[in-house]
Each structure stands twice: as structure tokens, then as C-alpha cells.
Amino acid sequence: MNREKRIDPFAPHSIGKLHLKNRFALAPMTRISASIDGIPSEKMLQYYKSFAEGGFGLIITEGTYIDDKYSQTYQYQPGIVFEKHIEGWKKIQEAIHESGAKAIMQIQHSGALSQGNYYSTKTIAPSAIKPLGKQLEFYHGKGEYQTPSEATLSEIEQIKSAFVKAAINAQKAGFDGVEIHGANGYFLDQFLSSYTNLRTDQYGGSFENRVRLLTEVIKDVRENVKPEFIVGIRISQGKVNDYHHKWEGINEAEIIFNELTGAGIDYLHITEFNAALPAFNQKQPDDERVPSLALLAKKITGLPILSNGSIDSIESVNHMLNSEESDFVTIGKAALANHNFPILLKNRQETQQFDSEKILRPFADLKDFEYSNN
Numbered sequence: 001m002n003r004e005k006r007i008d009p010f011a012p013h014s015i016g017k018l019h020l021k022n023r024f025a026l027a028p029m030t031r032i033s034a035s036i037d038g039i040p041s042e043k044m045l046q047y048y049k050s051f052a053e054g055g056f057g058l059i060i061t062e063g064t065y066i067d068d069k070y071s072q073t074y075q076y077q078p079g080i081v082f083e084k085h086i087e088g089w090k091k092i093q094e095a096i097h098e099s100g101a102k103a104i105m106q107i108q109h110s111g112a113l114s115q116g117n118y119y120s121t122k123t124i125a126p127s128a129i130k131p132l133g134k135q136l137e138f139y140h141g142k143g144e145y146q147t148p149s150e151a152t153l154s155e156i157e158q159i160k161s162a163f164v165k166a167a168i169n170a171q172k173a174g175f176d177g178v179e180i181h182g183a184n185g186y187f188l189d190q191f192l193s194s195y196t197n198l199r200t201d202q203y204g205g206s207f208e209n210r211v212r213l214l215t216e217v218i219k220d221v222r223e224n225v226k227p228e229f230i231v232g233i234r235i236s237q238g239k240v241n242d243y244h245h246k247w248e249g250i251n252e253a254e255i256i257f258n259e260l261t262g263a264g265i266d267y268l269h270i271t272e273f274n275a276a277l278p279a280f281n282q283k284q285p286d287d288e289r290v291p292s293l294a295l296l297a298k299k300i301t302g303l304p305i306l307s308n309g310s311i312d313s314i315e316s317v318n319h320m321l322n323s324e325e326s327d328f329v330t331i332g333k334a335a336l337a338n339h340n341f342p343i344l345l346k347n348r349q350e351t352q353q354f355d356s357e358k359i360l361r362p363f364a365d366l367k368d369f370e371y372s373n374n
């Protein structure tokens, strides 16, 4: 490690024109605590505010659904479709900003993984393939997923428009940007993976075709929001219903990263189970160490990289920043256990272990202690 280039995780840094007070971001985490029709609640406001007060420079919200058709993934998930949603999020954004952090909304379409949609019982996906695995019980799911219908080209157009509308609504609500959810097995990721995408049109087949919809969504969103409004994307190999899925090696990663960069994205949010580990098992021709997915993304794109996955100590934060693998770290479970994670690390204080039983069971909704003086 080059000592002269040591990065201070507590010093300011920017994504495009968005100035952030440090390198710590809250990872997006669905907590099913909106009203049944998707209005963000007062407890969500207190919950998000506590992370901003706890020293996070950036808050990325939970995945938020984008239309009143098939995008909603979980019951009590918030939406960004109607005026009532915009109003609710406006208050949350204000509370985050007043506490000194910036706010990016994650916008999401569930595709085949929907398991609680207020507006529809049908699901749609690139192809009519029943998802692997079982529905998530802590989000009120039960049993197997249903088999989705194959999205028609006009439905795909509608979904692209819905992403644009959602971004415009997030901008209206006062957010600094949006993060398009292209990860974890949801709709856009279902296009990326060959086993969930059997299409024979322009959206299926080659790597370039499978990443096409992601690039079209990015371009359309970019064109319809203000230039300074941040448009990021989150991508991953693993999925909520298939943790161990891997892309087809560095070749596929290169195509994906190049296409996303060409579409005009402001940042890439890379999530892996452990951000620092080699991305693939494959050996390099010159037998070098296989890079982490974040490092690969950084080398190929030169874009701001947000890294996520098992970053839960000052050592892992420093590693991800100083090894030039990422520009920001996003913290998930360690943040749930310590809403003031950046402050604790800065003061070299002890952090609490994440207790999934206490926080996410029986259901993943917000618990009293998470929105009242954590």
C-alpha cells in the first residue's frame, strides 16, 4: 500500500457536483415500514435522521417502487409514484439534510421477485421462469415465488418511463440523486443473468443485449433530470434468491462496466458478500491475484465507486479506500447495529455486533429502539 496516498475516510469527497462530508454512506435497506399504500412514515423519518446525525455523509434509502403496476416488491415498501409519496419523502430528505448528510433514493422494480404488491397479484420478468429459492419470510413472504409473465416490449417501455418518472419525483421531493437498483436479482438484474433471461429480441442473448435495458434506463433518466442530479446504479453478482451466482468472469464484467459507463452513470455501487475478496475463481493468464469486483470496476470505468459487503471495522474501511478499490464505503448491517457508526470509528469507540433476531425478526419492520434515540 502506498502510504503517501492514504485516504482519510472522515474527510470530504465528492460524487460529481455532490459534496459529501466523508466517505461513509448508509447502504440501502428495505424495512417495510411505510403505509400499505407506500407512504413513508414518521418512524422512517426518525430512523433515517438518526444515521445522518450519526455521522453518515450519504444516506441511500431503501429500494422504493416506481409504478402502480408490477414494480412493488414487498408489502409496506415505500413508493415514489404519487404526490402522497413525494410529500412523505420530502420530509425525510429535509431531516437528512438538516442533519448534515446528503440523500439518494434507490429506485427499484422487483420483476419476478415481487411477493407483496398492493396494486397487482401478477408478476412480470424478462422471461416466464419461476425464480429459484423461497420468498423472504421476514418481508411477509411464504413459500415459492410464482411464475412471472414475460414482459412485452410495450411493458418494457412502460417500465423505462416509470424509472424516469420515479427519478423526476425523487428530484421533486428534494433528493440529491437516485440509485437505479440493478442488483440482487430484481428486474434489471434478471435481464443481466442468462438463466433468467431467455429472450431472443434485442434484450436477450449476448452480454451487450442483456445489459441493454440497464443502459437505456440510465440514459432516459439522465436526459430527464437536472445535470447536477446524481444518477448512480447498483450492481451485484449475488441475488437475494441465489447468493452464490457469479458472472461469466472478467469478460462479462468488462462489458457490463463499459456499457454502464457509456450510458452516462455518475457512480457505480458494487455489492458483494465481502467487498474485498476476489470477484471470480478464475485464474488470470499471468497468474496475478483475481481483483475484487470493486477494483475491477474502478480500473475499467474510472468512475466513483461505492463498495459494499462486510465492511464493518475501521480496518475494512481503510482497506477498501486505500487499496484504490473504492471511493466510498456503504455500510449495511453494521450501521443497523450502530446508527452512529462513523462517529464511533472516528472516536475509536467500540461498536455493537449486529443482532438479526433483535432487529429483523419476526419481520424486518422498524423496531421502537431504532427510531427513538438510538
Ligand SMILES: Cc1cc2nc3c(=O)[nH]c(=O)nc-3n(C[C@H](O)[C@H](O)[C@H](O)COP(=O)(O)O)c2cc1C
Binding pocket: 027, 028, 029, 030, 031, 061, 062, 063, 106, 181, 183, 184, 234, 271, 273, 308, 309, 310, 311, 330, 331, 332, 333, 334, 360, 364
Ligand atoms: C434488512 C436489509 C434490507 C436490505 N434491503 C436492500 C434494499 O432495499 N436494496 C438493496 O440494494 N440492498 C438491500 N440490502 C442489502 C444491503 O444494502 C447490503 O448489500 C448487505 O446488507 C450487505 O452489506 P453489509 O455486509 O454491510 O450488511 C438489504 C440488507 C438488509 C440487511
